[in-house]
Amino acid sequence: MGMRSVAVACGALTLCLALTTATNPGFVVRITQxxxxxxxxxxxxxxxxxxxxxxxxxxxxxxxxxxxxxxxxxxxxxxxxxxxxxxxxxxxxxxxxxxxxxxxxxxxxxxxxxxxxxxxxxxxxxxxxxxxxxxxxxxxxxxxxxxxxxxxxxxxxxxxxxxxxxxxxxxxxxxxxxxxxxxxxxxxxxxxxxxxxxxxxxxxxRTLPVTARIDDKIGIDYSLVAPPRATTQSLDLDLKGEFYSLAHRSPVPFSPLPLAFPSDHERMVYFGASSYFFNTAGIAYHEAGALVFEITEAMIPKEAGFRLDTYLFSAFIPQLEEMYPNMPMKFKLSTPTAPFLTIGEGGISFQPIVDIQAYAILPNSSLAPLFLLSLTGNVSAVINVRSGRIVGSLDVGRIRLSLKDSAVGTFQVHFVQSIMNYLTSSVLLPRLNARLDEGFRLPLPDRIQLSNILVRFHQNFLLLGADVRFQPRG
CATH class of the missing domain: 3.15.10.10 (Bactericidal permeability-increasing protein; domain 1)
Known part of the structure; x- marks a missing residue:
């Protein structure tokens, strides 16, 4: 066989493989009998x-x-x-x-x-x-x-x-x-x-959304990856199920895994949201620069009993009192990498890594970097459905800190552990949960309302079940 024949055969084989390799969905909708x-x-x-x-x-x-x-x-x-x-x-x-x-x-x-x-x-x-x-x-x-x-x-x-x-x-x-x-x-x-x-x-x-805009930065791709598939008991729609940045859409560096969809038929419709679906959200928000948060003095509840300033930390970091006495502080939190979660029968969990940069706010309003902490912790999620949207909330276990860099000398990070625990649970988490409570729109046609919600966790995906009601035009 000549080189040209070999090339043609390889090309034909590649084409056949491309045509026979199915794209796994990131999101599945099942309509039961x-x-x-x-x-x-x-x-x-x-x-x-x-x-x-x-x-x-x-x-x-x-x-x-x-x-x-x-x-x-x-x-x-x-x-x-x-x-x-x-x-x-x-x-x-x-x-x-x-x-x-x-x-x-x-x-x-x-x-x-x-x-x-x-x-x-x-x-x-x-x-x-x-x-x-x-x-x-x-x-x-x-x-x-x-x-x-x-x-x-x-x-x-x-x-x-x-x-x-x-x-x-x-x-x-x-x-x-x-x-x-x-x-x-x-x-x-x-x-x-x-x-x-x-x-x-x-x-x-045609009112079924192919894309759903979440905010001014992020959207969800709900386009079909294959024509709707009828079985003897249901009608399945395999959707791409991928979050993306509205400014610049880049390829996701991993592929969705197959979903072992259960044979439940008690509800009228089921939604399977894979770990791929949620992890592309982390990538999209990270690339869009949306996973950056600031904690300032104005955010500290009055009942906290302390002010966010250098005086508070000078007890553990003596050089602060000499370099920046009694100056207000600010923390900037960011994720060096996109958070990656896992879904199992026990629920949704992940261990995000967060960089916490501390600043002193100088009299001229400029910022002086003080120290950089790395924060990790076990985070779990509670998921529900409300008004046709997936909503959720996060719960953070005990956090772990390490010192990555300091402009004010070395210090023992366990001294600031209780302060960071408070700032995380009482300031950062409520703001994150307020955003998650707004939710993400499910791929539903117009005038469809859900009731009798069921939430179950399976290996690699979240299963949501519901009954539907069609709302006529008023």
Missing amino acids: AGLDYAQQQGIAILEKELAQLKLPDFSGKSGKVHYSFSSLRIPSFRLPYSRITPIPNVGLQVSISNAFAELNGDWRVKFLFIKGHGSFNVKVQNVNMKIILRLGSDTSGRPTISTSGCTATISNVRVRFSGKLAWLYNLFHRIIERKLRKTLESKVCDNVARSVQNELQKQV
Whole structure:
């Protein structure tokens, strides 16, 4: 084999591997059969309204010497009492409707030899059965798409009743009229279903956020990494689930791990937020310079009983009293690297490393660096869902300090341990938790509310379960 053949073979192999290697999601949404059942209730209510506005064409014909025409066909009601949505693996969803019924009204005209007449008619349509296949996919932006790939409608019972002069003529050939109406309805019902899917369902699906802006610095990428996947029991959406800086988006230096999603089906919808999802948040906020905090005298609660100044620390650092006597101080906290958390059955935990630079504030408001501490500690997180957002709070265990640099001589850091414990728990942590309490938006379409929240921890991901309720426009 020549070098060119080898190169072609290697290129083909690389392409095949690229096509067959699936991208693991950072975030998974699972809609269970219970969720599909609820969606079916909401969708059928919309479809009933759409079918009640069905526009049927006028039609005319001839039976023997009788010329007839029908016009102003309207549907006062269309009821779909029995229906179900079921996932079809590798296809999408199947909507089955049985024993539906409708009522039609309209006007008729007849001409028989030299006799003319007109009146109204009423049609009872029963035993309407429909089967609709909804194909699911995704567009180039990673947004889900839904379309009707198949629709069949059969009507087994149509009964027409005429009123007005010469109504007896119509009753002589009512079967012809019923057959025409049945064929017209069977065709138009599927046309309206396709239109309803395009105008209503697809419009609602397109409100699913592909990106969610958190603040002026950070966003979340919720785009699909693959088309929605139907199984026999659920519908799964694999999302990228990645935080990113709005100013500059750089590649994440690691990939999401596979999620061993449990087979829970008690709730209507489940969300799987992987450790990758949360760790990209740490990277994005770190790169955006958002993990920098300052602690000043104004932030110290009055009940603390001390002031943040050099006098407080001079008892442990004698040189402070000589170099910067009785001057206010400020601490600047920053993370040298992005925090990295782990998720296990016990919850979320991480051990961040924080640099604490202490400054003296000189009379001219300039800053004199005093010392640099390194802080580490065990941090755990509590997670919940509120108003369609993931919210949380942090709890910090005992912190550990080490001295990295000092412009005021060496000192024993354990002397300042209690002060730093207080500043961390009473000043820094409440501010962090206030931000986390604002939360991050879940990938939900408009007007969807969650209830009956479930929170569970699994290896490498957080599982959130909920029931849903669709909020109509007010």
